[in-house]
Amino acid sequence: MRHALSIRIGPVGFRIGSDWRAPIDQLAALYRDYPVPDVADFTVRLFAARAWRRVIRPSVTIGGDYMLPDAAPLPLAHGLLAGEMAMNLQLALGYRRHLLLHASVVERDGRAIVMTGESGAGKSTLATLLASRGWRFMGDEFALLDPETGLVHAFPRLISLKNAGIAAAAAAWPDGRFGPSLPDTPKGDIRHLVPPAAAIARMDEPAMPALLLFPRHGVAADTRDVGASEAFVRLTQASTNYVALGEAGFRALTGLVRGVPARAIDYPDGDAAIAAVEALWAGL
């Protein structure tokens, strides 16, 4: 590929190649504090499906070691998003070292809160807000659960803020390093935020899960216990490689839900969510 970049996010090394300079320059600027991997686990390619698409109404097709045949190309203006989506795709389809949970994770004193929910539930925004209040941000997309140790590993890629979450994060992180505004993407308005410096500096430190949280944004404040059975089913649905890991995945996930309390919280706004999380944490 004409332009390339190698970065390591947590335990995962990526090599990103592109037909265009702009997405690589944007990724390089936002990932400038991340290490270079010894060996890339995954290769990502951003390419023009037809040669003339490199210059005329350039559209970015996502490729790599693992591909979705029907993934729609994105305009070059959304090339940064294409790169992020492509990295996520490689991990979701190809990663086997840990059990992948579609979740955000924050840590304090070596213990982690793993937050999962459907898209739009607010797990990314909540992790960002908690990170602004003294919690270490470990990731807003994937929690990497080690079947051997039960520890969760950090994957602090760029924080992908959507719609109303963009303003909330800008208020919480007035000095934050933000990527370009990406309006009207297939996922709505998107803007990326570089995780706090501590999240990057300490990304090789795993943490022991201490609380499973199922947040839901936009409704009246409420908290309820979630039983092990329900937590198990919800987390199998939140995992992209549970089936692929087989017995190791089963043991990892049953061990997690049996050993870690699970709660569902409904919250109307960020302050209510933080108060609820801190109250739950104090009661553990």
Place this chain on the structure above:
Amino acid sequence: MRYRAPEAAALISTDLAPFTALFDRRSGITHILASPAPEILAALTEPMTIDMLLAVLAREYDLADPDPAALAVRLDELVASGLVATT
């Protein structure tokens, strides 16, 4: 007709109250079972007819009113899920 459960080593069972999570090593499929399915699998230590199985369950769990028709429905479900075979 006799019903047969897999060898114990083929299944990994974990109690996740109120359900039981069961991993079938032969298929790689995870099952979420509600009572009495786990008890039926545990009782099927050898191939049994419905009457033999009902007698074992009635003895183990002090069933006041053993119902062979209800047990047959549960067994059909386990057969459909691949956890119980018939011979």
